[in-house]
Amino acid sequence: MGGKVTVIGAGFYGSTTAQRLAEFDIFDSVVLTDVVEGKPEGVALDINQSRPIEGFETVVIGVTTSSNGGGYAAIAGSDVVIITAGVARKPGMSRMDLLGVNATIVRGVSEQIARHAPNAVVIVVSNPLDEMTALVSRVTGFPHERVLGQAGMLDTARFSHFVAEKLDVPISMVGTLTLGSHGDTMVPVPSQCSVTVDGSAQPLSKLLDSAAIDELVTRTRNGGAEIIALLKTGSAYYAPSAAAARMAQAVMQDSGAVMPVCAWVDGQYGISGVYLGVQAELGAQGVRRVVETPLTDAELAALRQAAEAVRGKQADVASL
Numbered sequence: 001m002g003g004k005v006t007v008i009g010a011g012f013y014g015s016t017t018a019q020r021l022a023e024f025d026i027f028d029s030v031v032l033t034d035v036v037e038g039k040p041e042g043v044a045l046d047i048n049q050s051r052p053i054e055g056f057e058t059v060v061i062g063v064t065t066s067s068n069g070g071g072y073a074a075i076a077g078s079d080v081v082i083i084t085a086g087v088a089r090k091p092g093m094s095r096m097d098l099l100g101v102n103a104t105i106v107r108g109v110s111e112q113i114a115r116h117a118p119n120a121v122v123i124v125v126s127n128p129l130d131e132m133t134a135l136v137s138r139v140t141g142f143p144h145e146r147v148l149g150q151a152g153m154l155d156t157a158r159f160s161h162f163v164a165e166k167l168d169v170p171i172s173m174v175g176t177l178t179l180g181s182h183g184d185t186m187v188p189v190p191s192q193c194s195v196t197v198d199g200s201a202q203p204l205s206k207l208l209d210s211a212a213i214d215e216l217v218t219r220t221r222n223g224g225a226e227i228i229a230l231l232k233t234g235s236a237y238y239a240p241s242a243a244a245a246r247m248a249q250a251v252m253q254d255s256g257a258v259m260p261v262c263a264w265v266d267g268q269y270g271i272s273g274v275y276l277g278v279q280a281e282l283g284a285q286g287v288r289r290v291v292e293t294p295l296t297d298a299e300l301a302a303l304r305q306a307a308e309a310v311r312g313k314q315a316d317v318a319s320l
Helices: 012-024 039-048 095-116 129-140 152-167 210-221 223-231 238-252 297-317
Strands: 004-008 029-034 059-064 080-083 121-124 147-149 178-180 186-188 194-197 200-203 258-266 272-283 286-291
Touching (some): 012 238, 029 039, 039 059, 095 121, 095 297, 121 129, 121 238, 129 147, 129 258, 129 297, 147 272, 147 286, 152 210, 152 272, 186 297, 210 223, 272 297
Parallel strands (some): 029 059, 080 121
Antiparallel strands (some): 147 258, 178 186, 194 200, 258 272, 272 286
16 A cells, blocks of 8 residues: 545545545545535545445545635645546536536636645546646646546446447446547547457447447437436436546556546647547556557547547636
8 A cells, every 4th residue: 555645525426436545445545625614524534434344444534625725735745636626517507517617616726736736646527527627737737647537437438338238248248438528529439349249359330230329329428417317416426436536546556557538639640739538548647648549530530520629618718
């Protein structure tokens, strides 16, 4: 064990992420912060009391923070900081509807990270994801590789779940991939999707016709909204927290795991100067390298289109 990870925001997403990170038992401590007085301390106490049952040593430390920077000294020395702070979507809201209010929150948090944890790798999960990741990069001034966003892991997991459900196969037999943005310009990559049948991997296109695949792609793209509509209050957090925690684990263990994440793209796929959902190799300094996945012409065109769509929004966010 060793090292320290901070989760900013003790809502359902942040609390569940902190729990998952603690149960990995690879960190000395998990710091959980929130502006709601007492909430992070209460969640931390609850998780810590599960340690003898689940058998992990990692200690969770809850800290109430304030908008003027109070409490943030507790994040000093963090190897990884995960930003979950912000307002969650409500039924009928798009991720972009959150842009103004969450930009203010995320900007303030980023300033505190730069001040107190200047060597951290930052994983952003606040929505709208691509824009918030770009904002954190700009405000912290950290090298691009040390700021990344969680989206592709979640979108890919949703796609895999829907495929497994449709074909009635074990989830372990399914491999899918989504790139692009976390939202309307998400680019599921059917050419890289396969299902293992009788010991051999079969392309998804051999098992489902294009109409069925398109239906699953649409459901994946709307995966968060579907959950929000069912819950009525709040948004998804079990699957998103699993994704963020696995990204932090890859960084902490310097594992070199290749995952779909929101990363700075500079030349790959003929795209430059934008945060975009791509596959990347993760290590102690964040993104070691962007891994260029073989794409069909149509998939590449869609990815480039997604890049231009988020480029404009990421430029706009600089003024917020």
